[in-house]
Amino acid sequence: MAVYRKIASQLRDEIMTQYSTGDLLPPESRLADRFSVNRHTVRRAIDELVQDGLVRRYQGLGCKIVQTPIDYALHDRAAFSHNLNQIGLGLETEIVRCEQVVLPAALAGQLDLALGVRVHELRTRRLVEGDPVCLIRHYLFGLPDAALDAFSGGSLHQFLRDEWSISLRRGTTRLRARMPTLDECTQLSISRGIPVMEVHTHNYCRDTGVLREYSIARSRSDLFEYSVEPKP
Amino acid sequence: MAVYRKIASQLRDEIMTQYSTGDLLPPESRLADRFSVNRHTVRRAIDELVQDGLVRRYQGLGCKIVQTPIDYALHDRAAFSHNLNQIGLGLETEIVRCEQVVLPAALAGQLDLALGVRVHELRTRRLVEGDPVCLIRHYLFGLPDAALDAFSGGSLHQFLRDEWSISLRRGTTRLRARMPTLDECTQLSISRGIPVMEVHTHNYCRDTGVLREYSIARSRSDLFEYSVEPKP
DNA sequence: GAGTGGTCTAGACCACAGG
């Protein structure tokens, strides 16, 4: 087994057992000394941890442990075919609201963005044969003011690619389930006893790697299912 | 912008316009010459493409294009990075039951298998600091009778690889949410108001492509979250 | 054997955060 894999594995163990969320990993140079390898080899090991979502790099600062409660990051590589992408095809899209807002503080903190940033907030509702199945909030960063004026439904990513030459690449996606709020019950036409699935997605500019969109989708669990397809 | 990003961007364009699925990219050394950079820089660029799922590396062979522009437009593919392995590290695994049974008829139909097939059924429970968070049923096909006798927790896939030289590859995975049964409430120590997430996974023999495992995981939605990382 | 990707080392300089 490659050296960097062994180091990654050991660091994973130590993070799980000896670190808390927010702690900084020792600097790469120190780790390199400790494991008696080149700094590049340590970097390669940390790459693994970053990919698993265990740590996050901060230039000039260090590597911060970001562990969520239990991050069920999957080790095998497969492709994720996400219904949200195909939604423009089979589902109707209803634009609920589209405006520029100040990014909610909670999101700003989570995404590591400055407070007070103005963003486009697009809220949509997806329907299947008239039944609402999914509510989505898109937060879009760094767009011209009028960027979304012409958007009238369908695939948002397609629209951004065609109209603004912005090509987005999916980043980390998180899925969880919870009970709906009263508001969600109304908008999704469900009773209070039906759970909703909440999916958070990062989308980055394919060229520059900058975060351009963060979306939160809430869907009816009685009608909606997510599937992950293996890569060819 | 970093050199490797520019190169990645250019290669992406060329792949989209001038290559077909299955083609090989020029070797790293040639690309390095062409872009007048070090081979490592080209590698870093190709890393991006691999991460986007555009190409796949084959040691001794080259980099194969695995996605045409058409595929790409239809469904953006991101990867699913999963660590059942890591769960063996940070979480305790409790073996609830391990026996040979006749595959339940409902599953046989769904998986397109004959009725009456005998399989290994392994039931496990995962705990975090003593709290149960996840119940898993593994159905394993075509194993010797005593195959699992020595399994005592940790990663099942690791065990199969080490002890039986069976290397598994993730296939289709489906995720949904629902309310728990009474039995699940008991085993997961949750109240009836907490949804569970249910994840069904196909796993195939990496060599022969034969279905070897079907697993059903049910997890507490108040403690558990699934994450999907972009990756080949 | 020749050519490919995979890993590791060594050294250099840059960009950024913090005191």
Added chain:
DNA sequence: CTGTGGTCTAGACCACTCG
């Protein structure tokens, strides 16, 4: 300013695929 991560170069050797 110092220390951190980010990038790039250069060279070496290995593991693998193919003819």
